[in-house]
Amino acid sequence: MNHKNVLLIKLISAILISFFAFRLFILHSSEFSPIFASVTGKFEARFLPPEIIVPENEDLIPQDIEVEKCDLFAGKWIPDSVGPIYTNKSCGSLIDGHQNCITNGRPDLDFLYWKWKPHDCLLPRFDPRRFLQLMRHKSWAFIGDSISRNHVESLLCMLSTIEEPVEVYHDMEYKSKRWHFPLHNLTVSNIWSPFLVQAAIFEDSNGVSTASVQLHLDRLDETWTSLMPSFDYAIISTGKWFLKSAIYHENAKLVGCHNCQEKPHIEELGFDYAYNASLHNVMDFLAAEDNSKGTVFFRTSTPDHFQNGEWHSGGTCKQTEPVSDEEIEIKDVHKILKDIEIDQFKRAVREKTNQDGGNLKLLDFTRMLLTRPDGHPGEYRQFRPFDKDKNAKVQNDCLHWCLPGPFDYLNDVILETIVNG
Template identity: 40%
Template sequence: MRGANSIKDQSLTKKLLPCTLHILLLIPLLPIVLLSFYFYSLSLAPSPPTKLSPSAVHSCFCNIADKDYVSDTPCDYFNGRWVRDKRGPLYNGTSCSTIKESQNCIINGRHDTSYLYWRWKPSQCHLLRFDPNTFLQLITNKHVAFIGDSLARNQIESLLCLLATASALKRVHHKGSRRWHFAAHNASLSLYWSPFLVQGVQRSSTGPLHNILHLDRVNEKWARDVDQMDLIVLSVGNWFLVPSVYYEGGKVLGCLNCDGLEYTDIGFYGPLRKALRTTLNSIIEKKVGKGNGIGVIVRTFSPSHFEGDWDKEGTCSKSRPYRKGEMKLGEVDEEMRRIEMEEVEKAKAKAKQLGGFSLEALDVTKLSWLRPDGHPGAYMNHFPFANGISKRVQNDCVHWCLPGPIDSWNEILVEMMKPRVKNPTF
């Protein structure tokens, strides 16, 4: 038996000896191999962002008849889900001075900060983190105007905070709008308050008890400056839910919730459609009709998340996003979004033969619906529970905390503005 084992040992030795010699020969080369892997990995690191030359900086806002696209498969940024992001926002309530006090949730005492650590992730493509330098290069020598309601203000304040992380801005005087200028890029952002887009008078405690809207007359407050605008972002919807009287051709067309008035209640879907159509037609006529190109974005309806009636102690107490499919979008929200999307397509068809006009929808309705945790709620007020829980605390479940989910609207906005086609108009 020992003889047999000895023969086996010799055979095993003969098999292992060559392998052992190869390993011993490789040991002196090990440092060289490791250094090679190290420098190879460095070569794989992402390169810093390439600075866009002025000639290369243009957006997807173009002649919609031009089919010479850079990419044939544009990203659907609006279909996706919210995912956790440990990095958090680019700014905070103390580093940005342009946040409206009622949306500065952390400064107002909100302790739960988990809502800050979510990012929107499209299902079939990648949404880049907001790069302020890229946005500023895209708007160099341009004027971007936000026109609409308080959600337009909410969005532009988010954008100003994001841009202020890279460039100084200055508030400048302008009759008819709030305006900011980035001198280093000769770029301007402005906000025109026009909650109906068309001509109208808001109801108030000292004025009319109902909104008064002229659905066929554009609001000259912003329309007179259209020739100075390169990109327009429209925001409309919430004010159409308020009791109103509608006029067309100088005559009463109907009303909404107009108790005590002898008018026909026609709801608000039709008036919303007419107001948006009047607005888009006016821009086409005023700008494109003169041979000047312009880009227009319609930001779709932003849903609220009141648990109960907004004027009867309704709250929004959720602490995390909805999962996709967890909660169905409301019928009113869905219909308002559908109207806005349809009017975008109709305006595209009308302007197609004119050229120099592009129109896109910033379709935030569904992605915003998934964020019931991102509103100021009771923290629209400064430390609302400092003296204990009172019987009634006003909540804001319409607007968005800054920083917050609305920052993702601007991440998508900059992607929509990046170069996509040749012969841009914006």
């Protein structure tokens, strides 16, 4: 056989092999393709995972990967180029005017570009779509003072990037409100109860008192206790209101006061006495399994950053960036409040519940927020306060938090706590 014939035979063999291989591929393809088309056509919406839309970032953790357990409350603020997921304009209707710092004219925006980073693990960004999916047919409550209102507005703004909430209730003073997310059947309530115990308060909308508060330390405020069984999740907090002048009652008897200068004959017990007694009763109620059906978070009180005075004495806060733990000390009054909160929480968990504390959990955000003196409205509590007079003297707010701002990152921690314990 000559060389040309050998080449011809090899060529014919190669063609035949290619032909049969192609036939075999077509045969198997025809067997599977109709089934694949049928499945995707008929069951696509049922079986395909929902689309998750979040800001692109380097620390997004896939939902099917277990996140390392760590102390989410111990960490530091690091620069973040992404920034908030909502703006003062996109959520302007939900933000209290005093906390809408950018609309009010705050000129610096660098405070928006920091994120919370725990020391020992990654913290996924708050995913509003995932939160709404997890909370379908659930109810949430934020119970406490104006900081609780600050918090609920932060959460609503983040969720509004996926679905707009509908306000379905408010009380006569617009201090307690309720919203509904109809597409997910999620209800979010804000319940005004600044002391958590029964209180008669005599002050105007600017916080100016005409008489001392009358506090019943052993009687919880039924405004919130009566509703607790209906909530799947509740975040409860108090704190700074106990620094106000007040007269204390226990067992229907007057027992003392704090800073009650108009009645010098009453024994001065100090705000710490009232805070300890009130939280003792609050924690006992929260730790009792029969009083709530869901998960209850107690949030520690948030520090203010007034310098050179306080709310009514010219205090200011002009910082424009976070500080480190080493650069700031907690004020004595905040330390007293925090110590009482931790002591009463631990006591209630130890005495009233099982080893893990049942459904009562602690959100210790004090140190996290202590290092954000730049996050307050400051002099931009009012709308464009210096438009008419650059030297105008204005009320500074170094207690509440700008929205958007550092307070939004509390929701990152809360969602991670819910998902991974």
